[in-house]
Amino acid sequence: MTKRTIRPARPVRRTGSFKGLVFFFLLGCGLFLLLREKPQTILPPASPYVAELYRDGKVIREEEFDSAEKAKAFIDGRRGAVKRTADERYIYLTGSGIGIVKPNQTLNIYTDRALKKRHTYIAPGSRVSLLAYTDSVSRVEIAGLTGYVASDRLTLYPLEQSSNRSYYEKQGDRLLHYIVADAGLGGLITAGEAPASLDDRTMQYIESKTLTQxxxxxxxxxxxxxxxxxxxxxxxxxxxxxxxxxxxxxxxxxxxxxxxxxxxxxxxxxxxxxxxxxxxxxxxxxxxxxxxxxxxxxxxxxxxxxxxxxxxxxxxxxxxxxxxxxxxFLGNKARGMNVFYASDPYWSEKIAGILLKMNAV
Structure with missing residues (x-):
């Protein structure tokens, strides 16, 4: 009787197992990416107010606050200012600064803090030196005059944030005035005959003697x-x-x-x-x-x-x-014709410059 050798059959290859591993690997990667903590890509909104502290003409500290009152309290009498984040406007400051007369209406300047006795008026866009500020009334100086104005009629700037300012200087016998202002009131003008005592450029108000002719x-x-x-x-x-x-x-x-x-x-x-x-x-x-x-x-x-x-x-x-x-005489905003004739604070200086060029002084 012939014997047959029985050989074991070859195992069946399971081709789907590798694909399953790949599937579960990819699924795991997807879940990892989905469930992991996402990095924060959007910065939190800025606080509505920023308080700035100054020293020696520089900003030495800034702090954010959720109210204007808290920002003002942070300054607490120190040299500083409060800025509104939404439009970058300053709404409060301590010490001196610059005030720009807001558009569309002349600004009355009064001799008294109660704003009852009007002395003169100035044009929109004029820049006053802000000597003392409160929320209601501010003490200002412009064109030889010191007086009081309603604070809400001014756009405020601390001196520390004002890089371009008006100045006087002497050129021969002429007094030159570089005026920084809005609404077409600025520019370099001849302001009359220069005083002999003026040597250096100055930001202080100078009254040419032509103005008192x-x-x-x-x-x-x-x-x-x-x-x-x-x-x-x-x-x-x-x-x-x-x-x-x-x-x-x-x-x-x-x-x-x-x-x-x-x-x-x-x-x-x-x-x-x-x-x-x-x-x-x-x-x-x-x-x-x-x-x-x-x-x-x-x-x-x-x-x-x-x-x-x-x-x-x-x-x-x-x-x-x-x-x-x-x-x-032509004068300025304190006395003379310029008190009431023109809203331009330096109207008289511009005429005085023409008189000097005419050799009529």
């Missing part, structure tokens, strides 16, 4: 010399030939003809401004800050403007019994 006294310049100055500086000016009218008004109303011409040059750009063209208004009479072209007074001619405005200024500004008399 008596405007009731006649100029030595003749009508021809006035016309020559106009022609030299503005050959296309419609004021050329009007020197005779300026001198006639000087004699009739006792008002300096060179000053009156300088005033017209400043306000009307040698008679070439829109108000001068449309209304023959050379002196900005009733040209308010809000709507200058609309509110400005109309005249029949340039000669009519010179005569009527010369009479008006001589009567109301230069006469001791005049409605707006504060001294018979």
């Amino acid at each position: 008596d405007l009731r006294k006649p100029t030595a310049l003749t009508a021809k010399q006035l016309d020559a100055y106009i022609k030299k500086n503005a050959p296309d000016s419609p004021l050329i030939g009007k020197g005779k009218t300026f001198k006639q008004v000087e004699r009739t109303y006792r008002i300096n003809a060179a000053y009156l011409l300088a005033h017209a040059i400043h306000e009307s750009d040698y008679g070439r401004s829109d108000i001068a063209k449309d209304k023959f208004n050379l002196f900005g009479v009733n040209a308010t800050d809000i709507a200058p072209g609309q509110n400005a007074t109309s005249y029949d001619s340039f000669e009519d403007s010179i005569r009527k405005t010369g009479r008006f200024i001589a009567r109301d500004y230069l006469s001791k019994d005049g409605k707006y008399y504060r001294g018979p």
Whole structure:
């Protein structure tokens, strides 16, 4: 009988086991990534207020607070300021700083802390030196005047955060004033004749002696010399030939003809401004800050403007019994014509600079 050798069969290969391992490996990786703690990618919101402390003109410490009261309490009389995070505006400070007059309305400056006795007013965009601040009333200085204003009409800046500031300096016999302001009020101007005592650049207010020149006294310049100055500086000016009218008004109303011409040059750009063209208004009479072209007074001619405005200024500004008399000179915001004639704090300096260039001082 033939014997058969029985060999064991080959084991069946299980091909699905490897795929299962891969599946569970990938599943585990997915669960790991899903369940692990995610890193924080969004920073927490900033606190609504930041208190800054200053020393020697620098920021030495900043702290965040959830209320303005807490931020103010943190400063606790030290040199510092509180800033609103949302718009980066300062809402409180201790010590000195800068205040910018907010847009759309002139700012009244009062002689008393109760804000009852108005002394003068200044234009939107003007920058005042902030001497002392409270939430309601602040003590300020500008153009030779120290007074009180409503604090909510100012945008505040600490001196430590103000890199660009106004200054005076001397150039030959001229006093130059670099004015930092908004709303087109800034720039470098000649502010009149420089005082002999001025040597270095200064941020302190300087009163040129041109600002105290008596405007009731006649100029030595003749009508021809006035016309020559106009022609030299503005050959296309419609004021050329009007020197005779300026001198006639000087004699009739006792008002300096060179000053009156300088005033017209400043306000009307040698008679070439829109108000001068449309209304023959050379002196900005009733040209308010809000709507200058609309509110400005109309005249029949340039000669009519010179005569009527010369009479008006001589009567109301230069006469001791005049409605707006504060001294018979250009002055500043403390005294003289600039107290009430213009909201621009340095209107008088700009006219004084023209007088110096005319050799009329």
